[in-house]
Amino acid sequence: MSGNTFGRMFRVTTFGESHGGGLGVIIDGCPPGLPLGPEDIQPDLDRRKPGQGPLASARRETDVVTILSGVDAGVTLGTSIAMVFQNADARPKAYAELGGLFRPSHADFTYQAKYGRRASSGGGRASARETVARVAAGAVARKLLATHLGVEIVGWVAQVEDLCAGVEPSVTRAEVAANGLIQCPDAAMAARFVERIAKVRKDGDTVGGVIGCVARGVPPGLGDPVFDKLDATLAAAMISLPAAKGFESGSGFSGAQLRGSAHNDAFVPGPNGAVVTRTNRSGGIQGGISNGMPVTIRVAFKPVATHFKPQETVTEAGVATTFAAKGRHDPCVLPRAVVIVEAMMALCLCDAWLRQRGQVGERLV
DSSP, rough: OOSSSSOOEEEEEEEOOOTEEEEEEEEEEOOOOBOOOHHHHHHHHHHHOOOOOOOSSSOOOOOOOOOEESSEEEOOOOEEOOOOOOOOOOOOOGGGGGBBBBBTTTTHHHHHHHHHHOOSSSTTTGGGGHHHHHHHHHHHHHHHHHHHHHOOEEEEEETTEEHHHHHHOOHHHHHHHHHTTTTOHHHHHHHHHHHHHHHHTTOOOOOEEEEEEEEESTTTTOOGGGGGGGHHHHHHHHTSSEEEEEEEEETGGGGGGOOOHHHHHHHEEEEGGOEESSSTTTTTTTTOOOOOOOSEEEEEOOOOSSSSEEEEEEEEOOOOOEOOSSOOOSSSHHHHHHHHHHHHHHHHHHHHHHHHHHTTTTTOO
């Protein structure tokens, strides 16, 4: 297994390196008949791309999507959808001076240990640039879910270092976009987030935090028992993201501070005979299967490994040395990672929904 493919029914395979010719994605399992064009994909890519203001990397990439196959006359065919994105501002020579150094907390050493060689610049497949392909695939999954189920997925920056925003699960994409520079709907805290990141960047350092995400309109019954629980799949998806180090579903770690009598979600009658819960500490998932309530998660991201202070390391020969990084790097991944978390949420839910439809024998179109 190469580790480059995600999903079972809605299968996504990404390829390409940060400083190669470009990146791409192949989607297998998208049903026929879905209206789809670049206009459905480009907005999410624009939210992820670098070069957007003082809080992002200065690298200039347009990340314009080219759809090579699987779509005809603006409608999906049911065959493989292939999309590519050309690298326009790659600078592999900027990494030449690193020589045989292992950069601390990067994948240089581990890729070398696994393959006996590694990409000479930009981290190769370990680079966060790989996520451009995930975002494009997630945009397709997002439209499929919205068209057939009315699912809406909204992510936001919930925390930067020790600063925490107050955000309700009813948050809208418009509220998040109102503070687009930082992707946080809490205006007062958004300003503090920006100030903190700017201060850290001026100091030549980096900072991490937490992204929250909610999916509304998810029907009950998605996910499978034991090893394929929906929350387990979401956890694997989110931890697969570069710099992601922690995952919470529903109440998460804070639920460990409650007693069962306080934590349980009471069932109550809902509209049109539906069954709902009064609270949602389960985060929309019980027993690994969606219960019809909003699916809520939180993902913790570490500080970006590339900062600009002197660091200790060793060469490939094991000789101790020091180095100070140069180049174009994000002081904080969070603003650009919001849409990436949304994309992985969409991919998980889309795959689970298609698997459920196959189990119950219903046709999509």
